[in-house]
Amino acid sequence: MQVKVKINGKEYQDDVEPRMLLVHFIREKARLTGTHIGCDTGNCGACTVLFNGRTIKSCLMLAVQANGAEIMTIEGLSTNGLHPIQDAFLEKFGFQCGYCTSGMILSAYVLLQSNPQPTDHEIREALEGNLCMCTGYQQIVESISYAATKMKEAGK
Amino acid sequence: MMDFDKLFVTRDWFGKPVRRNEDVKFVKGEATYVDDIDMNCAHVAFLRSIFAHARLKKIDTSRAEALKGVLAVITGPEVAEVTKPLPARAITRPARQYVMATGKVRYQGEPIAAVVAEDRYIAEDALELIDVEYEPLQPVMRIEDALKPDAPLLFEEAGSNTLLDDTMEHGDYEKACREADMVLKETFRVHRYSSTPLENWAIIARHDKGTDSFTVWANDQQPGRSMTTVCGTLQIPTHNLRLIVPESGGGFGIKLAIWPYIVILCLLSRKVDKPIKWIQTRREHLLGGTHAPDGIVEIEMPVKKDGTFLGLSVKDYQNDGSFIHTAGIYGLIKFATMVGQYTIKATRMEVLSIATNKGPTVQNRGVGKPTMTFALERMVDIAAKKLGIDPAEIRFRNFVKPEQMPYTTPSGEIYESGDYPECLRKGLALGEYDQCKKQQAELRKQGRYIGVGISTGVEPGTSNLGYYYTSSGVPEYMGSGEGAIVGVDYDGNINVMIGSVDTGQGHATVIGQVISDMLGITPDRVRVDNTLDSFISPYIGHSGCYSNKFNDVDLGAVIKATEKVRARIFTLAAHMLKADVSNLKLGDGHVHVTNDSGKKVSFKDIAALAYKKITLLPEGMEPGLKEIAYYRNPYAKLPNKQNFNVQLTHSNSCHVVTVEVDIETGFVKFLKYVIIHDCGNQINPAIVEGMAIGSTVHGLGATFLEEFVYDDNGQLLTTTFMDYLKPVAATVPHFEMGHHYSPCPTSLLGSKSAGEGGAIGSLAAVANAVEDALSPFDVKVTSLPLTPEKVVKAIKETKVI
Numbered sequence: 001m002q003v004k005v006k007i008n009g010k011e012y013q014d015d016v017e018p019r020m021l022l023v024h025f026i027r028e029k030a031r032l033t034g035t036h037i038g039c040d041t042g043n044c045g046a047c048t049v050l051f052n053g054r055t056i057k058s059c060l061m062l063a064v065q066a067n068g069a070e071i072m073t074i075e076g077l078s079t080n081g082l083h084p085i086q087d088a089f090l091e092k093f094g095f096q097c098g099y100c101t102s103g104m105i106l107s108a109y110v111l112l113q114s115n116p117q118p119t120d121h122e123i124r125e126a127l128e129g130n131l132c133m134c135t136g137y138q139q140i141v142e143s144i145s146y147a148a149t150k151m152k153e154a155g156k
Numbered sequence: 157m158m159d160f161d162k163l164f165v166t167r168d169w170f171g172k173p174v175r176r177n178e179d180v181k182f183v184k185g186e187a188t189y190v191d192d193i194d195m196n197c198a199h200v201a202f203l204r205s206i207f208a209h210a211r212l213k214k215i216d217t218s219r220a221e222a223l224k225g226v227l228a229v230i231t232g233p234e235v236a237e238v239t240k241p242l243p244a245r246a247i248t249r250p251a252r253q254y255v256m257a258t259g260k261v262r263y264q265g266e267p268i269a270a271v272v273a274e275d276r277y278i279a280e281d282a283l284e285l286i287d288v289e290y291e292p293l294q295p296v297m298r299i300e301d302a303l304k305p306d307a308p309l310l311f312e313e314a315g316s317n318t319l320l321d322d323t324m325e326h327g328d329y330e331k332a333c334r335e336a337d338m339v340l341k342e343t344f345r346v347h348r349y350s351s352t353p354l355e356n357w358a359i360i361a362r363h364d365k366g367t368d369s370f371t372v373w374a375n376d377q378q379p380g381r382s383m384t385t386v387c388g389t390l391q392i393p394t395h396n397l398r399l400i401v402p403e404s405g406g407g408f409g410i411k412l413a414i415w416p417y418i419v420i421l422c423l424l425s426r427k428v429d430k431p432i433k434w435i436q437t438r439r440e441h442l443l444g445g446t447h448a449p450d451g452i453v454e455i456e457m458p459v460k461k462d463g464t465f466l467g468l469s470v471k472d473y474q475n476d477g478s479f480i481h482t483a484g485i486y487g488l489i490k491f492a493t494m495v496g497q498y499t500i501k502a503t504r505m506e507v508l509s510i511a512t513n514k515g516p517t518v519q520n521r522g523v524g525k526p527t528m529t530f531a532l533e534r535m536v537d538i539a540a541k542k543l544g545i546d547p548a549e550i551r552f553r554n555f556v557k558p559e560q561m562p563y564t565t566p567s568g569e570i571y572e573s574g575d576y577p578e579c580l581r582k583g584l585a586l587g588e589y590d591q592c593k594k595q596q597a598e599l600r601k602q603g604r605y606i607g608v609g610i611s612t613g614v615e616p617g618t619s620n621l622g623y624y625y626t627s628s629g630v631p632e633y634m635g636s637g638e639g640a641i642v643g644v645d646y647d648g649n650i651n652v653m654i655g656s657v658d659t660g661q662g663h664a665t666v667i668g669q670v671i672s673d674m675l676g677i678t679p680d681r682v683r684v685d686n687t688l689d690s691f692i693s694p695y696i697g698h699s700g701c702y703s704n705k706f707n708d709v710d711l712g713a714v715i716k717a718t719e720k721v722r723a724r725i726f727t728l729a730a731h732m733l734k735a736d737v738s739n740l741k742l743g744d745g746h747v748h749v750t751n752d753s754g755k756k757v758s759f760k761d762i763a764a765l766a767y768k769k770i771t772l773l774p775e776g777m778e779p780g781l782k783e784i785a786y787y788r789n790p791y792a793k794l795p796n797k798q799n800f801n802v803q804l805t806h807s808n809s810c811h812v813v814t815v816e817v818d819i820e821t822g823f824v825k826f827l828k829y830v831i832i833h834d835c836g837n838q839i840n841p842a843i844v845e846g847m848a849i850g851s852t853v854h855g856l857g858a859t860f861l862e863e864f865v866y867d868d869n870g871q872l873l874t875t876t877f878m879d880y881l882k883p884v885a886a887t888v889p890h891f892e893m894g895h896h897y898s899p900c901p902t903s904l905l906g907s908k909s910a911g912e913g914g915a916i917g918s919l920a921a922v923a924n925a926v927e928d929a930l931s932p933f934d935v936k937v938t939s940l941p942l943t944p945e946k947v948v949k950a951i952k953e954t955k956v957i
C-alpha cells in the first residue's frame with residue numbers, strides 16, 4: 001500500500017506492506033534512527049514521536065495509519081543547534097546510555113507546550129509512558145525542570 | 157594511588173561535573189546503536205521452544221525453506237555438529253549444552269532453529285512453517301523440586317540437578333557458636349528479576365568468503381572475553397573474527413551473555429551472501445535474555461548479648477536455570493563480601509548451583525550482592541530486635557573501623573579503604589533518623605504506620621576473574637586489566653581508544669577530564685571513540701564494561717598510555733626548543749621552557765615534527781606520536797580457597813529510608829530516601845550521582861515490582877512490560893545524596909566502584925523499613941518482592957512476607 005507521510009517537514013512516500021509498523025517505516029524507510037524500539041508493546045516510550053502534534057508510541061501504529069499525517073521525530077526538534085530541552089539534558093545529565101532519551105525529550109517537549117512551568121510531580125506524571133532503565137529518573141526530572149526555567153527566561 | 161602533583165599539570169577538570177559534550181549525539185537522536193547501522197541486511201528470527209522441558213524428536217524446516225524470501229535456516233542439531241559445547245566455569249559436575257538446543261530443550265524460549273529472510277516480517281512468517289516434534293518432560297522449576305531425589309534431571313550426565321556444591325570455611329566457626337550467647341537462624345528468599353537494558357540484544361554478522369572470516373557488530377558488554385568464547389566455540393582462530401561494539405543502550409551485566417547468539421549468527425552468515433541482522437524482541441529478552449537467579453539463603457549468626465557478631469554461616473541455593481556458562485558464579489560473589497561491613501571473624505559458606513527449567517542467568521547488576529546484603533542486613537535488624545539494641549547502634553558496634561583499613565576479611569578479601577561509621581552517621585543525620593523514629597510513635601497513635609530502615613553494604617569492583625574457578629580448577633583468566641591507546645593527532649589534538657565499551661557511563665567525558673589535566677589542555681581537544689573494534693582496539697581477555705572496573709583499570713591504562721605520550725611530547729619539545737626536559741612544563745596545549753617565558757612550542761608543531769617532518773627528528777627517534785598501554789590492578793591474588801580476593805576495590809554505601817505502609821492496600825510510600833555513598837575520589841560527581849540513583853532504582857524495582865513469574869508448567873507469565881513491571885518516574889522517590897570520600901589506595905586515581913552500590917543496598921533498606929513500619933503487627937520480612945498482596949496478607953494472617 002502507498003503511504004505518504006510528512007516527517008520533520010519532509011515528505012516520504014513508499015509502497016509498504018499493510019502490516020508494517022510505523023516505527024519501522026520511520027527507522028527503515030525514512031532512515032531516521034533516533035526513534036528507538038525498546039519493547040514493541042507500547043510500554044517503554046523509546047519509540048515516542050509527535051503525530052499531528054500529540055505524542056504517540058510509533059510501535060503501536062501501522063505505517064498505513066499514518067498516511068497523510070505530520071510526524072516529528074527527535075531529529076526534527078531542532079535543525080539549528082540544540083533545543084533548550086536537549087541542552088538541559090546535557091547540562092543536568094538527563095541521560096546515561098541515551099536509548100530512552102529521544103522519547104523522553106519529545107514527551108518533555110509536549111509537556112512544556114501545555115504546561116511551561118511544571119512542578120517536579122507534574123513532570124514525573126508526564127513521563128508515565130517513558131521508561132528509563134539507567135538514570136532512576138531524577139536527573140531527567142531535573143533536566144526538564146531546568147529546561148522550563150531556561151525557556152521561560154528566553155521567552156520561548 | 158598516584159601523587160596528583162606529579163600526575164596532573166592542571167586541576168581544572170578532575171573532580172568536576174563536566175558536561176558530557178562528547179555525547180551530544182544522544183540528545184539529538186544521532187547515536188549509532190547496532191540496529192541503526194545501515195547495510196542492507198537480511199533478518200534473522202529464532203524459533204523458540206514452547207515447552208520448558210522436552211525432548212526434541214524431530215525438526216523439519218523444509219516448508220520454511222521453501223517460503224519466498226527465506227534465505228537460509230539453521231537448526232540446533234546442525235549447530236551442535238560444528239561447534240564446541242558451552243564452556244562451564246564455576247560448576248564441578250559435567251553438563252553438556254550448546255548455544256542452541258539439541259536433543260532436548262531446557263527452558264521455554266530456548267532457541268531451536270533460526271531463519272534468515274529478506275526482511276523481519278518474512279523471517280517471522282517462516283518460523284510458523286517449521287515443524288517440531290516434542291516429547292514433553294516434567295519441568296523442574298523450584299529449587300525444592302530440583303533437589304528431590306526423584307526429580308527429573310536437567311543434565312542427565314551430571315547425575316544431579318546440583319551442579320555445584322562447595323563449602324568454604326574461614327576462621328573457627330564452631331568456636332564462634334560455642335562462645336555465642338545465641339545463634340540466630342533465618343531463611344530468606346529472593347526472586348528472579350533483571351535490570352533489563354532498554355535496548356535489547358542486537359547483532360549484525362557478515363561473512364567474508366575469501367578468508368572465511370567474520371565481522372560482527374554486537375552490543376556485547378565483555379568483548380574481550382567474547383572473542384575467545386565465540387572463536388573457541390566456532391573453532392576458528394581469533395583473527396578470523398572482527399568484533400565491533402558501537403553504542404550500547406544499557407548493559408547492567410545482561411549483555412555479558414550475548415555471545416552464544418554471535419556464534420549462531422556467524423554460522424548463519426556463512427550461508428548467505430549479505431550481512432544478517434538479529435534484533436532481539438522484548439519478549440525474547442524477558443524469556444531468555446537472561447535473569448538474575450532466584451535463590452534461598454539459609455543464614456546462621458552467632459551473636460553475643462552485647463550485639464557482637466561472632467560468625468556467619470550461609471547456605472546459598474541459587475536457581476541458576478539452564479545456562480551452565482554462568483551457573484555457580486553468583487554464590488561465589490556473595491561469598492566474597494558475605495561479612496558486609498562487619499568484623500565477623502569466622503565464616504562458613506556453602507554454595508549450591510541448582511539447574512532448573514527456568515531461563516538462563518547472567519551477572520545482573522550487583523551480582524549476588526543484592527541478595528547477600530538483603531539477607532545479612534535483615535539478619536542484623538533481626539539481631540537488633542532480639543537483643544533490644546537500636547539497629548543503628550548494633551551496626552556501629554560491629555563495623556570495621558577506619559583505623560583497621562586495609563582490612564582483610566576471613567577469606568582474604570581486602571577492603572582497602574572506607575569509613576563505615578562515618579557514612580552511617582551522615583546517613584542518620586541526613587535521614588533524620590531520630591526525628592523519624594519520634595514521628596513514628598506519634599503517627600501510630602493516629603493509625604499511620606511509618607518505618608525507618610537502614611542498610612549498609614560493600615560495593616566491590618574490579619573483578620579478579622580467576623575466582624569463578626575456585627571450586628572447579630585452574631582459571632582461564634586471572635586478575636583484571638584493560639588497554640588504552642592515546643595519541644596526539646596531526647593538529648595537536650588527542651585521540652583515545654580503550655579496550656572497554658561504554659553502556660551509558662560517560663567514559664568519553666571522564667577520560668577527557670583525566671587526560672586534559674594530565675596534558676594541560678581542555679576536554680574539547682580530546683576525542684574518545686567508545687567503539688570497540690577487535691582489529692584496532694587494545695583489548696585483552698578482561699576487556700569490557702562490567703564489575704565497576706572502569707574507575708580502576710580502564711583509567712589506569714589511559715593514564716599509563718598518556719604518560720608515555722607525555723614523555724614523548726617532552727622529548728620532542730626538548731629537541732625543538734633546544735632545552736633540557738627537566739626545564740620544560742606543559743600548559744595551554746604547549747610545552748613551555750620553565751625559565752624563559754617566551755619560549756614554547758605547540759602540540760600542533762610537535763605533531764608536525766612527529767608525523768610530517770620526520771627527517772628532522774633526532775637520530776634514532778621513532779616517528780609518530782601514539783602510544784599503547786595495558787594496565788592491571790596489581791593486588792589480585794591467585795585463586796586459592798584459603799585466601800583469595802574476588803574483587804579488587806571496595807566502595808560502600810549506606811541507605812536510610814523512611815516509608816509509610818498503607819495497611820489496607822499494602823502499598824508502600826517513600827517519605828524519605830537517603831543514600832550516602834563512598835566511592836573514593838569522584839572524577840565526575842554528576843555521573844557518579846546518576847549511577848548511584850539509577851542503580852538504587854534497579855533495587856527498588858526488584859523490591860516492589862519486578863518478578864519473573866513461571867507457572868507450574870514452566871511457562872513464563874511475565875513476557876512484556878505490562879506484566880514485568882518497571883519503575884516509572886512517578887513511582888520512585890526523590891533521592892537525597894550524601895557523600896564521603898575515602899580515596900582508594902590501590903587505584904591510580906583513588907577512585908573505585910560507582911555503578912552497583914544502589915542495587916546492592918536498596919533491597920535491604922526498604923525491607924527493613926517496611927518491617928519496622930509493620931512492627932505493631934509483628935510482621936517479619938524474609939522474602940521479596942514486597943507486593944501489596946503479600947503485605948496485606950502478612951498483616952492479616954501470615955505475619956511473614
Ligand code: FES
Binds near residue numbers: 037038039041043
Ligand atoms: S517500543 Fe514502542 S513503546 Fe516500547
Ligand code: FES
Binds near residue numbers: 097132
Ligand atoms: S538513559 Fe539509558 S534508558 Fe534512559
